[in-house]
Amino acid sequence: MSSSGSIANRMRPGRTFVRGKMKEVSFINYIRSRSVFDPAVVPVGPGDDMAVVRCGGQDILVAADQVLDGVHFRLAEHGARAAGRKAMARNLSDVAAMACEPLAAVATVALPRGFSEADAKEMYAGLRELGDQFSCPLVGGDIATWDGALAISLSILATPGEAGIVLRAGSRVGDAICVTGAFGGAWHTLRHLTFAPRVAEGLILGRYGLHSMIDVSDGLAIDLGHVCEASGVGADVQAAAVPVHPDAQHRPDALAAALGDGEDYELLFTLPQDQAERLLADKPLGDVTVTRIGTIVAGAARSLVLADRRRQELVAGGWQHDT
């Protein structure tokens, strides 16, 4: 059970919903505390980007994610196609974060009254756009009309990539912390509606002996925190190494934007230093950059290491000018 992307989105713009967020996180912890699974059937339960269920000797991964009008998109501004696209893209990003291959998806759609047939076709085209691109057929679902706003819920199935499944848990002290792409500003420039899920990249990265991986939806600081908590480790992040996206480079709080904005849907992963060296030399991801931003350390502290070697707590708000 995750609240990843949705929390991130609700925090934007202006983080007015932090109170609601805490409640959700506490509810998710409640659910986890009450869940006991047979590991022969559910090797990985709630708490990662996808769950794993085992069936006839085959591991099947499954995740569900929703996009809601007014939270994850604004129908009147962005249109139905963007909503459909984001529903599929967020789920494909979860598949990428496990280093897995998409298998199929099902969707439920709650349509507002007055939603036109043209809008419905646009929404469907949005769902299909990335589904077709990533060989993830939409095989079923349910449609209903209601008095509420547009809500699209999508569930995705995946199978392990050739290198197996990569979880959030598994980071080890000394691991390099790396990321694909660059961070910040995705909400303001609408990149959160147009991003390319890193499915192919996740599969390639899986060949580099990754110890852990997550997709960055909540934001770099929060999602690195998820990896550290799941792995029982801490992290040092070099402030100067964090790749700031052009969408945020002009902002006076560019580093804070990169660490806290979220909605980047890039991959964050940890791996042994020698594997990181090999990866950085190989450059196997084409146009998609890989950047080493820090190191996994013992303990639970996540620190931002500034250019003058001063250390600060790594928080979503980023660099604290006044300390």
Added chain:
Amino acid sequence: MSSSGSIANRMRPGRTFVRGKMKEVSFINYIRSRSVFDPAVVPVGPGDDMAVVRCGGQDILVAADQVLDGVHFRLAEHGARAAGRKAMARNLSDVAAMACEPLAAVATVALPRGFSEADAKEMYAGLRELGDQFSCPLVGGDIATWDGALAISLSILATPGEAGIVLRAGSRVGDAICVTGAFGGAWHTLRHLTFAPRVAEGLILGRYGLHSMIDVSDGLAIDLGHVCEASGVGADVQAAAVPVHPDAQHRPDALAAALGDGEDYELLFTLPQDQAERLLADKPLGDVTVTRIGTIVAGAARSLVLADRRRQELVAGGWQHDT
């Protein structure tokens, strides 16, 4: 892609939403017309109670269904636990209709602002109640808060029962048409919130050489129509044989209620006459009755055969007094 239960619900009370319904059905047909699947990966696509995807030699079934405040339940009247229960129950009913075994479920929940932690726990208890009973663990999902009403979307995975998967398509001329349980009045008595999904019954029925099966959510007439359309056959239903639920027996339009109300979540299936005889003699479902209500015939017509042998078109409205 199905609109089964949701259409049924929106038609109640008073069928005020028939116009919306037609639009949904036409949209679903649009989706089907645009879907082409690799049968090696997707042996069964949209249009049945569940889709089937193949993975590593294993068939996995998947379906998604949603329950929306004001459509499938009324939060203020019925409470959060009933909403959660219905979300799981509707999906388990889809598993029953395929003669399959539940494997796991994922859910997304859109919470209205002001939804209390106590409500959230009740909703979760509702989801878990049948999940636990039917060995269908809730392994993941997503929670977000929004300005809208409560929307729960659940996706369910299943594996074939020992007798294999039973589809809607497959009815043959001469088949007996049988149903479990009795029909009518489920919306008015709230049986749609408390029904027991026929999962165990579906698995047992699978041993009787079924040619087709569906769960009755839209109503007996409409859902038998789905089976006939998928199978390319017609049907004669004996009016006197239709089991009317005690919830509707007092009503002057009891037969119409049984044929048209929907929300019964009983199983409707067809099978060779000799298998039907064996089933009716065996009575393998304990307290759950099985009734033979008619016969599959050639052509496309679905007819209601009255006691005086007059025939009428079988429609959701049931017996036409004025013809």
